[in-house]
Amino acid sequence: MNSVIVLGNGESRSAVDIDNLKKIYPIVGCNAIHRDITVDHLICCDHRMVFESLENKNNLSTKIYVRERFYKSFKKIQKNKNIYQLPAVPTNGNIKRDNPEHWGSGPYAILVASLLDHDQIYLIGFDLYSTNNKFNNIYKGTKNYNSTDSLPVDPSFWIYQISETFKHHSHKKYIIVNYKDWKMPKEWILDNVSFMEIENFKNIDQGLALQLNIV
Numbered sequence: 001m002n003s004v005i006v007l008g009n010g011e012s013r014s015a016v017d018i019d020n021l022k023k024i025y026p027i028v029g030c031n032a033i034h035r036d037i038t039v040d041h042l043i044c045c046d047h048r049m050v051f052e053s054l055e056n057k058n059n060l061s062t063k064i065y066v067r068e069r070f071y072k073s074f075k076k077i078q079k080n081k082n083i084y085q086l087p088a089v090p091t092n093g094n095i096k097r098d099n100p101e102h103w104g105s106g107p108y109a110i111l112v113a114s115l116l117d118h119d120q121i122y123l124i125g126f127d128l129y130s131t132n133n134k135f136n137n138i139y140k141g142t143k144n145y146n147s148t149d150s151l152p153v154d155p156s157f158w159i160y161q162i163s164e165t166f167k168h169h170s171h172k173k174y175i176i177v178n179y180k181d182w183k184m185p186k187e188w189i190l191d192n193v194s195f196m197e198i199e200n201f202k203n204i205d206q207g208l209a210l211q212l213n214i215v
Contacts, residue, residue: 004118010127090168107161
């Protein structure tokens with residue numbers, strides 16, 4: 001099946017060899033992931049992250065998606081050719097979580113992937129929750145990120161916004177990859193959404209890699 005990978009920055013992502021994934025699948029990633037691999041599509045909602053991504057010469061061929069106000073600055077004024085404006089969100093309510101300004105990089109990454117020409121979308125590193133009452137992010141404690149002892153982020157906006165994308169793109173198949181004891185939000189229990197344990201995904205990934213002779 002025609003697949004794309006969306007990589008979040010939750011700590012479970014460290015269990016997956018993302019270098020191998022890049023050799024097999026198109027990749028949509030968020031923020032500082034460009035420090036580790038060059039992705040095809042990079043979502044940067046924060047002004048600091050846009051600057052950081054543009055400073056990395058490995059991103060010259062990456063499509064970098066930014067908010068409208070940043071797009072006007074970087075694309076039209078500074079002439080950064082690989083800057084793209086984030087797509088319209090599938091929500092049109094009047095509450096805060098529907099406002100595009102309150103959509104973060106993770107939900108936007110899944111939305112961008114949903115608009116690509118791929119039938120199946122794997123979500124890796126979308127942990128949502130903390131397991132130790134601390135900020136859950138693989139880049140915590142580094143430049144432009146919260147400290148290692150910061151409190152976790154409330155995932156309610158992410159859960160709602162991502163569920164709306166799932167519903168809006170009901171013809172797509174979404175597979176959430178995480179540890180066995182990870183709990184699927186009730187809002188994500190939909191006909192086009194399923195769960196896969198990380199180890200099972202790694203077995204599939206390894207099999208494809210062998211077929212393609214890249215390991």
